[in-house]
Amino acid sequence: MLTNPRSDRVKAVRALSRRSVRSRSGEFVAEGPQSVREALRHRPDTVRDVYVTPEAADRHPAIVDAARAAGVTVHDTAPEVLAAMVDTESPQGLVAVCRAVDRPLDEVLDGLPERALVLVLTHVRDPGNAGTVIRGADAAGADAVVVSDASVELYNPKVVRSTAGSLWHLPVSVGAPVTEILDGLRARGVALLAADGAGTTLLPEVDLDRSHAWVMGNEAWGLPEPLRAQCDEVVRVPIHGHAESLNLAMAATVCLYASAGARHPDGRSDTPVGTEAGSDVSTEVGSDAGVGGRG
Secondary structure (H helix, E strand, C coil): CECCCCCHHHHHHHHCCCHHHHHHHCEEEEECHHHHHHHHHHCHHHEEEEEECHHHHHHCHHHHHHHHHCCCEEEEECHHHHHHHCCCCCCCCEEEEEECCCCCHHHHHHCCCCCCEEEEECCCCCHHHHHHHHHHHHHCCCCEEEEECCCCCCCCHHHHHHHCCHHHCCCEEEEECHHHHHHHHHHCCCEEEEECCCCCEEHHHCCCCCCEEEEECECCCECCHHHHHHCCEEEEEEECCCCCCCEHHHHHHHHHHHHHHHHCCCCCCCCCCCCCCCCCCCCCCCCECCCEEEC
16 A cells, blocks of 8 residues: 655656656556546556555456556555645546557558548647547547647646546547648548638538548637638538637537538447446536637
């Protein structure tokens, strides 16, 4: 049992709350049963250590068993010690130290299927928004997520929590300039659809029965005009009521599910609908994205 909140091990885990340490070590922290469960289920090779309180071990024995079966070291940890490891006020008793899961841009793009659905995030700054949109991309069956160098860091603890485990479900690339991302997609025959309130094309009018990428911009000002000009179409979500606009997470979900509808016209899915019982996911959705428009 780890009982000393000031031990070197605890300090090393806590240090991963800083971006500089994450960048240097190539590691990050996943908090909560849902994130730890999905990491072990889908990418056990990326999980280095699991820390669990006695109460959490009793509540989630399958997660502890999965960690041990994968050869991951499980540390019994006093509640006050686990609380010292993370930056959340009420940790849920399970923490994993994981290796980075992102892949090089060319590797992700070369692995796209013939009829691909891709999400591109650029200049997205709110970690809760970024994580929630990645979760939405996963739910809609996207084939990849690409996050530009101008966006919030993928391994920010709030981003990781907000993905609710989706971080381990689909290919993700980070750090490339957005122009390089768009050029790479276009070279592979992927249509570029900018989601922006200034769009001249309404969402129901877009041809989604082809390989395409949704390009989502900053929460407050959307996509700058030069980036919109690089895309094949600029699309807005029609707003039929009195709301001025949709925020980023809402607009991204609407666009992604329009794409999912084109890919799965019968509405069927191989994945059960719903969320894990007892999950506690912070979405922390931020300000308006301005991706809606009258029409």
